[in-house]
Amino acid sequence: MLNSSISTPLTNAAIRLEYSAQTGLHSRRDWIKGLGLGATAGAFGMLSRAEAFAADVTAKAEKGSAPLRITQVRAFAMRPARVNLIVVTVDTSEPGLFGLGCATYTQRPAPVLAAVNEYLDPFARNRDADNIEDLWQNAYTSSYWRNGPVLNNALSGLDMALWDIKGKRAGMPVYQLLGGKCRFAVDCYSHASGRDLEEVEDSVRSKLEEGFRHVRIQMGNYGSEHLSKQADFRDAGFGLPQDRLMDELPYIKATIKMFEHVRNVFGDGLELLHDVHERVEPRDAIRLLKELERYRPFFIEDPVAPEANDYFRQIRAATTVPIAMGELFNSPHEWVPLIKDRLVDFIRVHLSQTGGFSVARKIATLAEFFNVRSAWHGPGDLSPVGHAANLHLDLAIPNFGIQEFSAFNEATQEIFPGCPTVKNGYAYVNATPGWGVDFNEGAAKKYPIDKAERPHYWEPVRRRDGTAVRP
Numbered sequence: 149m150l151n152s153s154i155s156t157p158l159t160n161a162a163i164r165l166e167y168s169a170q171t172g173l174h175s176r177r178d179w180i181k182g183l184g185l186g187a188t189a190g191a192f193g194m195l196s197r198a199e200a201f202a203a204d205v206t207a208k209a210e211k212g213s214a215p216l217r218i219t220q221v222r223a224f225a226m227r228p229a230r231v232n233l234i235v236v237t238v239d240t241s242e243p244g245l246f247g248l249g250c251a252t253y254t255q256r257p258a259p260v261l262a263a264v265n266e267y268l269d270p271f272a273r274n275r276d277a278d279n280i281e282d283l284w285q286n287a288y289t290s291s292y293w294r295n296g297p298v299l300n301n302a303l304s305g306l307d308m309a310l311w312d313i314k315g316k317r318a319g320m321p322v323y324q325l326l327g328g329k330c331r332f333a334v335d336c337y338s339h340a341s342g343r344d345l346e347e348v349e350d351s352v353r354s355k356l357e358e359g360f361r362h363v364r365i366q367m368g369n370y371g372s373e374h375l376s377k378q379a380d381f382r383d384a385g386f387g388l389p390q391d392r393l394m395d396e397l398p399y400i401k402a403t404i405k406m407f408e409h410v411r412n413v414f415g416d417g418l419e420l421l422h423d424v425h426e427r428v429e430p431r432d433a434i435r436l437l438k439e440l441e442r443y444r445p446f447f448i449e450d451p452v453a454p455e456a457n458d459y460f461r462q463i464r465a466a467t468t469v470p471i472a473m474g475e476l477f478n479s480p481h482e483w484v485p486l487i488k489d490r491l492v493d494f495i496r497v498h499l500s501q502t503g504g505f506s507v508a509r510k511i512a513t514l515a516e517f518f519n520v521r522s523a524w525h526g527p528g529d530l531s532p533v534g535h536a537a538n539l540h541l542d543l544a545i546p547n548f549g550i551q552e553f554s555a556f557n558e559a560t561q562e563i564f565p566g567c568p569t570v571k572n573g574y575a576y577v578n579a580t581p582g583w584g585v586d587f588n589e590g591a592a593k594k595y596p597i598d599k600a601e602r603p604h605y606w607e608p609v610r611r612r613d614g615t616a617v618r619p
């Protein structure tokens with residue numbers, strides 16, 4: 149009877165308050181709320197739907213206003229797919245509520261583990277897990293000297309985990325916390341490569357058959373050592389035999405031929421991308437880009453090294469080829485000038501390398517106002533948590549450009565239930581609260597990082613005479 153007299157929550161709000169005072173309804177609602185049974189009680193007719201909803205909202209609000217303390221921050225390293233991955237878990241004072249972040253720095257896992265377990269853990273304990281920005285700002289300066297891939301990746305592990313916790317508390321995927329979706333899914337590019345034109349063609353064809361509309365094409369590995377036999381430094385005994393050769397002229401000629409061939413075979417209906425990987429001199433990069441202009445690349449990535457950022461003004465003046473840059477950036481002094489002066493078309497930072505999700509969403513917003521679109525770094529040396537963070541941001545920002553994506557093997561999926569998936573060239577997140585990715589610590593232990601299997605560093609890359617080449 150009480151329920152039927154209170155049907156619309158807004159118009160009858162005042163009546164309800166008065167009625168509560170007279171009948172003790174508030175205490176009854178408190179009791180139901182205390183049990184966390186608002187919706188259940190509503191379903192059984194003990195409260196009206198409006199009251200049940202109000203009880204649940206009040207319970208959640210009160211729960212949300214109590215400080216949620218960080219109880220432990222831990223970093224875990226694993227190697228399920230031939231690259232070292234690091235994830236961070238943040239445990240809280242609410243039993244069972246934890247967050248996951250990506251802190252992967254494949255080439256230097258040990259110092260990131262130490263930065264998290266020996267420094268960020270004691271720093272963060274007992275602090276309020278809800279205040280993400282405050283924690284980020286203070287953790288960032290907690291080492292006094294800051295930036296750099298070790299400290300930024302460690303910080304990212306904490307930062308992303310706090311966003312995961314925030315989403316879980318809200319009962320929403322993280323993209324909802326940013327304002328919801330701007331697109332139904334995330335358009336991705338995949339990698340096609342081969343040692344010669346035929347192999348590249350076959351690789352592109354298989355990517356198109358998988359449904360990708362954007363394909364990155366490479367002739368072999370970066371710089372394509374097999375395109376030249378003239379590793380004179382090896383004959384001279386300079387360096388070590390495994391040091392790699394990067395001979396500029398064969399690479400530039402082969403890359404132009406590759407674009408010509410792929411356009412001739414597949415026409416103009418697909419989008420082509422290419423990564424120079426910073427291995428040519430700036431003047432040669434400009435020459436290459438001008439030659440590639442006729443093949444309408446979607447973008448050319450990393451035409452010069454970050455140390456040569458000042459060349460982007462000249463590159464811009466010389467060619468209309470869209471430029472993507474930024475995967476090595478770890479300081480605002482690197483990305484801010486390129487964005488504000490509109491010197492690149494796509495900003496492609498590695499989220500954990502910049503310090504985490506909090507930083508990347510600010511970069512995205514800055515870029516929006518300068519017509520720079522996103523192309524976050526998304527290779528294999530990124531955990532599924534990092535990939536999910538990329539995708540949540542991609543879904544929510546208006547200036548999304550394209551997303552690099554790498555498939556996960558079975559071992560990775562075993563460790564990280566809820567991995568993002570790709571269908572018809574579109575990536576989808578698991579839309580459960582937070583990142584939608586879980587962590588199976590037991591499964592991770594089956595894939596320890598193995599220092600003997602493969603070095604944790606880039607082998608030196610040299611010109612014919614042995615001169616070192618970046619990166």
Ligand SMILES: [Mg+2]
Pocket residue numbers: 423425449450475
């Ligand atoms: Mg790259």
